Amino acid sequence: MRILGPELVEKTIEAIYKIRSRIKTVQDRQKSYADKRIKELTFEIGEKVFLKVAQIKGILRFGKKGKVSPRFIDPFEILEKIGNVAYRLALLPDLSAMHNVFHISMLRKYISDPNHLVNVQSLDVQSDMTYEEAPAVIQGRKDHVLRN
Known part of the structure; x- marks a missing residue:
């Protein structure tokens, strides 16, 4: 039908x-x-925050490579609030090439603890965007003997 x-x-x-x-x-x-799971984050001028950095596979970032590279770096001071969700940070001279305004999702509240500090090391990057990586110290060596 x-x-x-x-x-x-x-x-x-x-x-x-x-x-x-x-x-x-x-x-x-x-x-x-x-x-239920959303957190309202607001920061005050002069407060310290961690900055989230992107994880890129195979790239040496801040002295560590791969999974152990830090997700957040240095506590930076907030200089200014821009709108409802953006903040201007006081960046180090090493990071001067980076824009200094970040969305609130890129920031985490800093609770004062000396173990949180990660030293930002500068890389000597050549014009073709490569750099030389050399081991500092060989910690140990082990030969693995197979049955066959």
Whole structure:
């Protein structure tokens, strides 16, 4: 039996309303889940914060390579609040090539602890964007003997 004319339009409209209501309930559930876990972060001028750095595979960053490279560096002082979600930081001279305004998602609150400090070392980068990597000290050596 074929549905034609006004019945087809009516069935289609009902199906659309059903799909929209299901989508709305799923969105409401996801929003309530996200709202429970969101933290309102605000910082004051003069406060210290950590800056998040991008993890790039195979690149030596701040003295460490790969998984052990730091996710956050140095505590930087906040100089100015720009809008609701951006802050201007007082960066070190080594990082002067970087723009000094960051979104709040890139910052973490600094709690004073001397173990948090990571020394930023400058790299001697050649014009072709490469640098020489040399081991400082060989910690140990072990020969592995196989059965065959």
